[in-house]
Amino acid sequence: MTPYTVLIVGMGKRGLHHGAAFNANPKFKVTGICDIDAKRLDDAAAKLGNPRKGSDAAALAKAVKPDVFCFCTLPALRLPMIQAALDAGARLIAFEKPVALTSAELFAMRDRLRQAGAKAVVSHQHRYGKHYQKVKELVASGALGRVHTVYGTATGWMTHMLSHLIDYTCWFNDYAPAMWVLGQAAGRVKFADNHPSPDYLAGFAQFANGVRGVYECGAGAPDQPEVSKWWGKNRIGAQGTEGFAEVLTNGGWRAVTKGGGYQSGDGAMNYDLDMPPYIQQMADWLDDAQRVHPCNFDHACLGAEIMLALQRSAAEGGQVALPLASGADEQAMLKARMSDKPVLVSCEQNRKEFGLAACRT
Numbered sequence: 447m448t449p450y451t452v453l454i455v456g457m458g459k460r461g462l463h464h465g466a467a468f469n470a471n472p473k474f475k476v477t478g479i480c481d482i483d484a485k486r487l488d489d490a491a492a493k494l495g496n497p498r499k500g501s502d503a504a505a506l507a508k509a510v511k512p513d514v515f516c517f518c519t520l521p522a523l524r525l526p527m528i529q530a531a532l533d534a535g536a537r538l539i540a541f542e543k544p545v546a547l548t549s550a551e552l553f554a555m556r557d558r559l560r561q562a563g564a565k566a567v568v569s570h571q572h573r574y575g576k577h578y579q580k581v582k583e584l585v586a587s588g589a590l591g592r593v594h595t596v597y598g599t600a601t602g603w604m605t606h607m608l609s610h611l612i613d614y615t616c617w618f619n620d621y622a623p624a625m626w627v628l629g630q631a632a633g634r635v636k637f638a639d640n641h642p643s644p645d646y647l648a649g650f651a652q653f654a655n656g657v658r659g660v661y662e663c664g665a666g667a668p669d670q671p672e673v674s675k676w677w678g679k680n681r682i683g684a685q686g687t688e689g690f691a692e693v694l695t696n697g698g699w700r701a702v703t704k705g706g707g708y709q710s711g712d713g714a715m716n717y718d719l720d721m722p723p724y725i726q727q728m729a730d731w732l733d734d735a736q737r738v739h740p741c742n743f744d745h746a747c748l749g750a751e752i753m754l755a756l757q758r759s760a761a762e763g764g765q766v767a768l769p770l771a772s773g774a775d776e777q778a779m780l781k782a783r784m785s786d787k788p789v790l791v792s793c794e795q796n797r798k799e800f801g802l803a804a805c806r807t
């Protein structure tokens with residue numbers, strides 16, 4: 447068996463996770479790595495079997511012609527990487543959330559991928575955690591009765607976390623499309639971050655199957671006191687006519703169902719456990735076109751449109767219909783329209799994490 451060859455662009459935290467997981471799977475071999483930071487590139491090469499190195503992703507891709515083009519660059523860099531992958535003839539493109547910072551970029555990426563007929567996956571890999579799997583299993587089993595609501599909250603800010611929250615709720619809701627959203631946002635501190643975001647965004651989605659989505663992300667989102675790791679204070683779940691089930695990213699799962707009463711179990715987000723199945727399912731899809739990866743681009747796009755529409759709604763007011771009719775720059779819209787009023791936090795730890803001054807009252 448000849449392994450699928452892999453080029454990875456971006457040798458930061460996530461690039462290294464991907465590199466180690468690809469090389470640990472006999473179906474893959476990392477044959478190229480790229481970064482604009484020479485030291486990171488050298489350090490990574492030593493860990494990843496000394497593949498070919500380069501600082502120009504497009505040129506390196508053309509030289510090594512990988513089966514898989516994987517990029518783990520920061521959110522501002524997406525479309526040029528998709529183009530580099532397609533120009534080099536990659537069969538599968540794997541990249542990091544969030545899918546795109548703007549709907550203009552999202553639609554350009556989608557057009558090019560569809561035109562080329564290329565497979566693409568987005569790294570919403572928390573779902574492989576046993577606690578996430580348990581909640582999905584309970585929702586799918588019917589134990590909650592008729593599911594009417596899915597929800598996700600995270601204290602981490604939007605461009606880091608909202609993509610995860612929405613994707614897992616869409617998974618619980620079998621990827622029914624959303625019809626409209628309504629959102630609000632507050633606080634401008636994190637616009638300066640490399641994951642640029644309003645400090646707090648909250649909103650609703652109406653799904654075509656009648657299910658309501660409820661989302662909160664950032665400084666105003668509620669604390670989850672059961673979880674100590676701040677980035678793990680995410681609560682994602684579903685409510686039905688006969689119960690609820692929810693996962694805490696770093697705090698296990700819990701549920702109440704009509705037949706089962708209160709149940710709970712452990713589980714915490716763990717890259718070492720979550721990456722291997724995410725990578726294996728890429729091999730499955732490459733081997734067999736019928737075995738479509740659950741983190742496929744079309745699934746991720748449904749969530750990305752919700753996320754971007756929430757931002758449009760926060761900027762413009764009113765509801766925003768989905769699917770979006772045309773692309774726009776939601777980052778610019780928010781920056782132009784959001785008030786200067788500082789965000790109001792939900793707990794002291796959020797104040798600290800957002801670098802906000804101590805309460806004046």
Ligand SMILES: NC(=O)c1ccc[n+]([C@@H]2O[C@H](COP(=O)([O-])OP(=O)(O)OC[C@H]3O[C@@H](n4cnc5c(N)ncnc54)[C@H](O)[C@@H]3O)[C@@H](O)[C@H]2O)c1
Nearest residue numbers: 456457458459460480481482483518519520521542543569
């Ligand atoms: N799925 C998850 O659980 C998860 C967790 C953390 C981060 N992420 C996402 O992963 C992405 C990367 O995050 P990270 O923490 O690894 O970032 P990072 O800053 O550690 O790494 C990014 C790397 O990309 C390199 N880079 C920048 N421009 C480049 C270019 N033009 N060509 C080649 N390399 C370039 C940088 O030098 C850096 O080494 C982000 O989108 C982030 O949101 C996902």
